[in-house]
Amino acid sequence: MKLAVIEDDKETRAYVANGLKEIGFVVDSAGDGLEGLLLAKEGHYDALIIDRMLPHLDGLTLVKTLRSSGCNVPVLFLTTMCGIDDRVEGLNAGADDYLVKPFAFSELAARVNALLRRPRTTVDLKTLQVQDLEIDLLKRLVKRSGHLIELQPTEFRLLEYLSRHAGQVVTRTMLLENVWDFHFDPKTNMVETHISRLRSKLNAGGKADLILTVRGAGYIIHETG
Structure with missing residues (x-):
C-alpha cells in the first residue's frame, strides 16, 4: 500500500x-x-x-x-x-x-x-449514498427511497457521521466527540435520544431499520441492505 x-x-x-x-x-x-x-x-x-x-x-x-x-x-x-x-x-x-x-x-x-x-460511499462531491439513503451535503437534504426527510441540524450531523462510516461500528464516544464536540461523557442519554428520533424519521412508513444497535459497542449503518 x-x-x-x-x-x-x-x-x-x-x-x-x-x-x-x-x-x-x-x-x-x-x-x-x-x-x-x-x-x-x-x-x-x-x-x-x-x-x-x-x-x-x-x-x-x-x-x-x-x-x-x-x-x-x-x-x-x-x-x-x-x-x-x-x-x-x-x-x-x-x-x-x-x-x-x-x-x-x-x-x-x-x-x-x-x-x-472500506469502500467509499461518496457518489459525488455533493452527495453521500448508503443503501436507499441519499444525503445532499450542500443543500443539507436527506431522502430515503426518494422521499424527503426533514431533520434538525444535529440529526443531520449524526446521520452524516454514521453514513460516512458505513460498514463500521461507531461508538457512543465517537458520536459525542464528532457530532457534539464533547470530549467527556455528559452522563446523559443524549446520544440514545437523538438516535431514537432519527430512527423514527428514517423508518417512517414501515421502512426497515437503517441504524442498527451493536449491543455493548455502538451503532452501525451497513453499506448494503
Whole structure:
C-alpha cells in the first residue's frame, strides 16, 4: 500500500512517515500544499494524510481541488482545528476522516487501515449514498427511497457521521466527540435520544431499520441492505 503524507512541520512529517514505513507502507511526503497537490495527482496513492494548515495551498483547498478533478483517494486530515464546525467543514470538503493533534500514532495507523478497508460511499462531491439513503451535503437534504426527510441540524450531523462510516461500528464516544464536540461523557442519554428520533424519521412508513444497535459497542449503518 502506498501513502502520501503532506505536512509542513518537519518533525511531525518524519514521525508519521517513518512510523508508517515501519508497519509496512510505502510512503512519500511533501512539505507544502502545492507540492502535495502535485504529488497526490501523480503518485497513484491508496490514501493521503494531509495537514489542514499548509503553506502555499491550505489543506482544505487542496482536498477540494483533488475532488473537483475526480480524485477519490481516501483522505485523512491532521489538524489542530478541533471545533465541530472545523470537522464538518473538512468532511464536507471531501475528507474521509479527521484526526486532531496531538495524536497517538496507534490511532493514526488504525484510522488509515480503516480507510483502506472500506469502500467509499461518496457518489459525488455533493452527495453521500448508503443503501436507499441519499444525503445532499450542500443543500443539507436527506431522502430515503426518494422521499424527503426533514431533520434538525444535529440529526443531520449524526446521520452524516454514521453514513460516512458505513460498514463500521461507531461508538457512543465517537458520536459525542464528532457530532457534539464533547470530549467527556455528559452522563446523559443524549446520544440514545437523538438516535431514537432519527430512527423514527428514517423508518417512517414501515421502512426497515437503517441504524442498527451493536449491543455493548455502538451503532452501525451497513453499506448494503
